[in-house]
Amino acid sequence: MAAEIHSLLQTLFLVSTSLSICFSIRNSIPNGFLKFLLVLPFFFLFLYIPLQFHTIHFQGPIGFFIGWLGSFKLLLFAFGRGPLCSAATSSSLPRFLAVGSLPIEIPDHKSPPHHSLLPPSAKLGFLILTILAINFKNHFHQNAVLLFYCLLIYFFLEFLIGTTAALAKKVLGVELLPYFNEPYLSDSLQDFWGRRWNLMTSRILRLAVYDPCRNLTVGIIGRRRASMVAVMATFGVSGLMHELIYFYMGRMAPTWEVSCFFVVHGVCVVAERAVKLGAGGRYRAPRAVRIGLTIGFVMGTGSWLFFPQCIRAKMDVRMLEEYAAMGAFLKDITVLFIDSISFLFK
CATH class of the missing domain: 1.20.58 (Methane Monooxygenase Hydroxylase; Chain G, domain 1)
Structure with missing residues (x-):
């Protein structure tokens, strides 16, 4: 526990220093290749930081907050896009630090409250x-x-x-954009991945992968096919980043099952869009049926391809062991505190 706290303090220093430097050059360096080169060392640093931790309760969140979201936010920042470049964020160093290191996003305009x-x-x-x-x-x-x-x-x-x-x-x-939007009410895979599940990640992937891929290919293969290619590229990158998160938490060689999970869902989202366009809004099943089929498909494919890696890495066992270790650590701290107070009043 002491080693993890030391690593956490070191991470706070490295991340805050890196983001502070980025904040200082936000207006002085033009967006583009030069800023990208300046940001690139921090990008690799953010990818490396989660490897410093040894407990799953730090490896997972730090890997997700810093290793994935934080590094992608920096890449987008280099080209003048993403959460770090919004007017509400870039005007304040504390906001810049918070948005760069946490899974939050500050909207430029007031959004309706989410219930x-x-x-x-x-x-x-x-x-x-x-x-x-x-x-x-x-x-x-x-x-x-x-x-x-x-x-x-x-x-x-x-x-x-x-x-x-x-x-x-x-x-x-400040108000923050919502992160989830009742994913258990999704009535299609497009609805699940695009409008309800992990919304910040969806926004980041759209800016970092979907939009560039679509813009690069639209003039070559047409709008519809470019959109399909961009969807597959987005799901492919998401799969690779999930493999990285699993590596952070398990230190195990990837089996590529998680990547296959996202490729399968990418193919199904493309097929779903094609069917919807072909049907023209006709022949829609009742909403309750669509919700059941969507959630059933997500959970079924997750059980087949996503969660076996959790079991092999014994993540549940490690979680329970860490809860027990945390309880023992707090107990020792409490006993030490009580003994110190007793000694002072003797």
Whole structure:
């Protein structure tokens, strides 16, 4: 635990220093290749930082916040795009640091408030219940265990990112764009990936991968095919970045199952769009049926390709071991504090 805290303090220093330098050159260096060269060392530094950690509760969030989102934000910043270049963010160093290191985005214009069907307390309760269920996974069918992993990923991200965003909102005093939009109500794969699940990542990938790929190919193969190629490229990059996150957390050679998961979904999104265009809005199933098919497909393919890597890396076992270690650490700190107080008043 002491080593992890040391690594965390070192990370705070490196990330804040890197972002402060980027903030200082935001207007003095023109957007483009020169700024890209200046930002490139920080990009590789952000990719390296998660390797300093050894506990899954640091490897996962730091890998996602800094290794993936932070590095992509820097690349977009070099070309005058993305969250770090918005007027609301680039006008203030504290906001620049927060947006560059956390999974948050400040809108330039006031957006309508987002209301969730499930309150944060309910999501925290479901997270705890899911962790307890995984702890007794030997008493459940394997398919039920894979379902628990699906729920764990969602509720853990909701709690982690929701808590982070709430603190940032309180400190910065600004409204933030929502990160999730009730993904369990998705009635199509396009709806799930584009408008409900992991919205910041979707926005980042659109700017960093989809738009450039589409712009490069539209004059060669036409608008519709260029859009399809861009969708596949976006899902392919997302798959590679998920492989990197798994490597951060497991230190295991990639099996490429996670990449296959995103390639399968990319193909299905392209096919779904083609069917919708061909049908012209006709022959739509009831919304409840569409929601069931969408969520069933996501969870089914996730159980097949996404979550086996979690099981092989024993992420659930490591999580429970780290909770126990954290409890013992807090107990030792409490005992030391009480002993110190007792000594002072003797």
